[in-house]
Amino acid sequence: MPTMQDVANKANVSLSTVSHALSGKRPISKETRERIQQAIEELGFHPNELARRLANKESKILGLFFPRFQTGLSDMQFEFIQAAIDSAESHGYAILLWRSPTSTDEVIKLTQQGLVDGVILMEVRQKDERVDCLRDLNFPFSMIGRTEDNSGISFVDLDNSQAIQDAFQYLVEQGHSQIAYINYPESMVQANYGPAVYCYEGYQKALKKNGLKMITGCCESTSAAAYQVVSQLIRENPHLTALVTPNEAGLPGMYQVLQDAGKKIPADFSVIAIASQRRAERLIPSLSTMDFPTEDEGRMGVDILVDSLQEKDAAPIQKLLKAKLVIRQSSGPVLR
Amino acid sequence: MPTMQDVANKANVSLSTVSHALSGKRPISKETRERIQQAIEELGFHPNELARRLANKESKILGLFFPRFQTGLSDMQFEFIQAAIDSAESHGYAILLWRSPTSTDEVIKLTQQGLVDGVILMEVRQKDERVDCLRDLNFPFSMIGRTEDNSGISFVDLDNSQAIQDAFQYLVEQGHSQIAYINYPESMVQANYGPAVYCYEGYQKALKKNGLKMITGCCESTSAAAYQVVSQLIRENPHLTALVTPNEAGLPGMYQVLQDAGKKIPADFSVIAIASQRRAERLIPSLSTMDFPTEDEGRMGVDILVDSLQEKDAAPIQKLLKAKLVIRQSSGPVLR
DNA sequence: CTGTTAGCGCATTCAT
DNA sequence: ATGAATGCGCTAACAG
Helix, strand or coil, X not given: CCCHHHHHHHHCCCHHHHHHHHHCCCCCCHHHHHHHHHHHHHHCCCCCHHHHHHHHCXXXXXXXXXXXXXXXXXXXXXXXXXXXXXXXXXXXXXXXEEECXXXXXXXXXXXXXXXXXXXXXXXXXXXXXXXXXXXXXXXXXXXXXXXXXXXXXXXXXXXXXHHHHHHHHHHHHCCCCCEEEEECCHHHHHCCEHHHXXXXXXXXXXXXXXXXXXXXXXXXXXXXXXXXXXXXXXXXXXXXXXXXXXXXXXXXXXXXXXXXXXXCCCCCCEXXXXXXXXXXXXXXXXXXXXXXXXXXXXXXXXXXXXXXXXXCCCCCXXXXXCCEEECXXXXXXXXX | CCCHHHHHHHHCCCHHHHHHHHHCCCCCCHHHHXXXXXXXXXXXXXXXXXXXXXXXXXXXXXXXXXXXXXXXXXXXXXXXXXXXXXXXXXXXCEEEEEECCCCHHHHHHHHHCCCCCEEEECCCECCCHHHHHHHHHCCCEEEXXXXXXXXXXXXXXXXXXXXXXXXXXXXXHCCCCCEEEEECCHHHHHCCEHHHHHHHHHHHHHHHHHCCCCCEEECCCCHHHHHHHHHHHHHHCCCCCEEEECCHHHHHHHHHHHHHCCCCCCCCCEEEEEECHHHHCCCCCCCEEEECCHHHHHHHHHHHHHHHHHCCCCXXXXXXXXXXXXXXXXXXXXXX
16 A cells, blocks of 8 residues: 555655645645646555544544344335435545444443544434433434433434324314324333334324324234234224324234224225335335435434534534325225 | 553553553553553543554454445345444444445545455445456455356355245145246346346246246336236236245235235235345235345355455355245145 | 554644 | 654554
8 A cells, every 4th residue: 555655755745745735735836736646646545544534633434323123114224324324425424333332331432432523323212321421421423313301412303293293183184083093112102212202292282182082002013913902992992994103013913903804995994104105115005104204314413413523512403304294095085 | 532641641651551451462560550450540541443543554444335226125234234233343343334336436445545444245236346346456345245256255145046946946845836936127137136137047947947837027126017017927827826026125016916816815826025024024914935134144244354354365255145935924825 | 571662644833 | 835843642563
C-alpha cells in the first residue's frame, strides 16, 4: 500500500503539500497539483482512512445497535437498513453493526473506544437503561422509537396511537360498530414496550371517541395464539365485523379464524393492521394497513444523528411519523 | 477522553508498560499491574480503537456489501445479519455496512482505504465484476453464493440444484406424476442469477431421473404474475397435483389460483418452495419448504473470511449447504 | 520486569 | 505557494 509519503517523493513535493492538495485546504499551483495527481494515479494511492480519522479525531462511522431478537415486522428491517446506509453515505458516514448491548458496561465500552462518532438505537423500550447510560455519558445518539422521558434526546418514531385511532375512525365511518383490537403479546405490554403502550392508548381513545364496546385481547406473536384469541372474541361477540391489530405476526392465524368461521374478507369482515407494504401484499386477500414508513425512519434516524454531530449543541429533533391508511381489499368493507 | 499516557502518569509507569499490561504480551509485576488497573478505573480509560488498529495495521472490521435491491427472501436478511454479526464479534471483528458497489472503481476505493480487512459479498451473480475485481486486487473476501468460476475463492452457498431435486424426489415418492416448476423471473434467468440457474438445472435433472413431463414457467416476483403463470399451467395440465418453486415472492398468488380452482392444500395439491421457516409459517396453510439455512450462511460467510485473514495462504473454503425438507401441511399430500 | 524510542499514515501549525 | 516539524493514541522493537 503506497502512502502519502510515497506520493510526495514521486511528485518531488513534501508530504504536507500532498495532504493539502487532497483536502483543498490550501492553494496549490496548477503544475504541482497535476504532478501530484499523476503520482497518485501511477501508484494507485488511496488515503488510509484509519490514519485520516485518527488525525481528524472523528471516525465518520455511526454504530447501529441491531435488534437482538425478532419482534416481528422483520420485512421492514431490510428497507430500514438500506435507507439508513444510504443516508449515512450521503453524509460521508458508514454504518457499523453491533448486536444491541445488554448491559450498561457494554454500552460504555462500545461508545468510549472511539470507533463510532454516534449510535442509533432500535427497539427502544419505555424504560431503557441503554438510553439512560448514553445520556449520562453525553454520547451522541438517536433513537428509533422513544422512552418515557425523551427530554433532550432526538428520536424518530411512528405515531402508533394515532395510527390505531385512524384505523378505527375509518372503520366507524364505514359503518362498523363492533371492532376488535388485538394487542401485542402480554409480555411486551408488561415490559412497557413502546408500540404496545401507545397502540393501546390509541385504542382507548378510539373507544371513548366513538362510544365503542371494548373487545380486545393480547396474543403471542404466533398464528396459533392469534387463532385462539380471535376465535374466542368472535364467539363472545357474534356481531363482530372488523379487527384492528399492530400484531402482524399473528395475522395468518386471524385470517384462518375468519375463514373457518365462514367470514370472507372484505365482504363480511374488515382487517386493518399496522404493517409494511411488502407484508400486506403477501397475504391473501391482501391486507389493509396503516402503512409503516420504514424508509423514512431509517433515513431520518441517521439524519437527526448526523445533525447533532455537526452542530454540537443543536436542539434535539423529535419526529412522530404518521402511518398512511391503505385499503387493499378489492371491494369495500361491510356497511351496516 | 483519557489516553494511555494519562494512565501511565497516574500509575507512575511508562506508557509501554501500560500497553503491555493491557495486551498481556509481557510479564508485569502484580503490584504495577494493580496500580495500572486502578488508574484505568479512576480515569475511566478505554483504549482508542482507531489508534490501536492503525498501529496494528489491521482494522478488525469486515465490510458487508448490502444488497441494493430486494430480490425476495427478505425475511432471511434479518437472521442472516444477526448470525454474521455474532460470528464476527466472536472473532473480534465488527461489521461495516455498505450498499453494494456498482462499479469496479467503487470496489477499489472501498477496499484500498484500509477501513476493512476483508469483505463479504451477497447476491453474487454468475458473472460478477465485483468478484473479478477483488480477485485481481488480491483482497480478502468471501461470497454468499458463487460465480461461474470459483477457483481460489471461498464461498458458502445453498445447493439449489439439490434442493429442487429433493423436493421432486419427495413428491414423486408420494405418488405425484404431474409437477410444475415455477422459476425465478425471466430477467433473473437471463442475467444468469445463480439461484435461478442452479434451480433450473436441478429441475432438469429431476425431470430426467423421474421421467416427468416438463411443466414450467418463469414468473415475476409478484403475486399477480404468479397467478397468471400458474393458472395457465393448470389450464394446460388439468391433472397437475403439485408445484415446486424457489420464487417465494409469488406464493400468495399461487395459493390464490389453487383456491379459486377449488384445489385444497394439501388434500388436493402439494406446494413446496425454497424459503425460510418464518416465511413458511406466515402462509395459510403453512408452507412445506426446503428450509433455507439462513443462520448457517451468515455465520459461515464470516467464518471462512476470518479464516483466510488469519491464515494468509490457507486453501479456499467452499461450502454447499443442504436445504432441509420440512413438510408443514398438516395432512399428507395426495397419493395416486 | 520496566523504560525509551521509533513508527503506523495522515492533518496541521509554524515557518519561509 | 511550499516545506519542516509536531501530534493523533497506540504497538513493539530495542535497551537496560
